[in-house]
Amino acid sequence: MxxxxxxxxxxxxxxxxxxxxxxxxxxxxxxxxxxxxxxxxxxxxxxxxxxxxxxxxxxxxxxxxxxxxxxxxVPRLSREELEDIAHLRLELEGMAFERAVERGDDRWEASLLAAAHRLKRADKTVDKGDVWEQLHTQFHRTLVAPCGSVWLIRFIEQLHDQFDRYRRLGPNPPLIRQALDDQHHELVELALKRDAQAARALMDDHIQKSFEVALAHYQQHT
Structure with a gap:
């Protein structure tokens, strides 16, 4: 402790x-x-x-x-649980982001750009510690904010917390971390273009890449 x-x-x-x-x-x-x-x-x-x-x-x-x-x-960790969490993130977060792209207004666009800017600046100025984690969480919350379902957002936030228990077992490899950081920028671009289908496809890939990192961390600890 x-x-x-x-x-x-x-x-x-x-x-x-x-x-x-x-x-x-x-x-x-x-x-x-x-x-x-x-x-x-x-x-x-x-x-x-x-x-x-x-x-x-x-x-x-x-x-x-x-x-x-x-x-x-404290709950134990298992590969089966991690796979279940990742699958649900693909289903729920992908759906929420697709809805958000279709429904978001100008204020959402401004909030998304601001959240992305803060995260990008932190990518270059701070270690991937608590400050970055807070900005990363806020960015993902902003992505799905106008999806139209309070419960959907609650479920997604709960899944993020469970997923992060695995993801934060260790540091991400630099090349993977850079790829994930680049995808944050690409998600914003697709959202602003209102390309809901492409946005969801990229979100799916983003979650899959994150899952692979989390799985590697879990395997290193078993």
Whole structure:
């Protein structure tokens, strides 16, 4: 449980939930690890009630496993799960992006260009750490924002968190990372051209490439 994010004293359930969610996605806890409640209380400087509420929410979200009378543990990793997550991303995220391209307005175009600019600037100025990850997440959220379904966006964000548990097991090879970064720019170009079919095809390829990276990381850890 090393290098876990710090929490301010008196943290609320929502704040501890968000901090723990990020730590779980980042891989700050080992897959399969049982979480010690007292250790979490001490490290995050949080009371038992808000901590348990956050842990219950994370279990319902799928980032923790709740065991009857035995507390909480970090979900194990498996190739079958990763393949399932990637398949669902292809289906849901591809559909959402296709809808977004068809329905997005001028404000969406402006937001997309801004998100892409921030991400591209970060590609050149920062390591692929937390700052880049936040901008990357915001970029992908913006891509699908006008799809017209709140639930679809919720499912996609949940899949991203699960997928990132695998993707962030290790650094991406430079050539693959560059190819994925280039595709971000190409996705924006196709969105602005309103070419929904080509946009979805490129999104599918982007997710597939990301899956191959995540699978390689998983195999290195098994």
């Amino acid at each position: 090393d290098n876990v994010s710090e929490m301010p004293s008196g943290a609320s359930s929502s704040r501890i939930y968000e901090t723990l969610r990020k730590d779980l996605v980042r891989g700050r806890f080992v897959a399969g690890e049982k979480l010690a409640i007292n250790a979490l209380k001490a490290h995050y400087d949080v009371g038992l009630s808000p901590l348990r509420e956050a842990l219950n929410k994370l279990a319902a979200y799928g980032l923790l496993v709740q065991e009857n009378q035995r507390g909480f543990s």
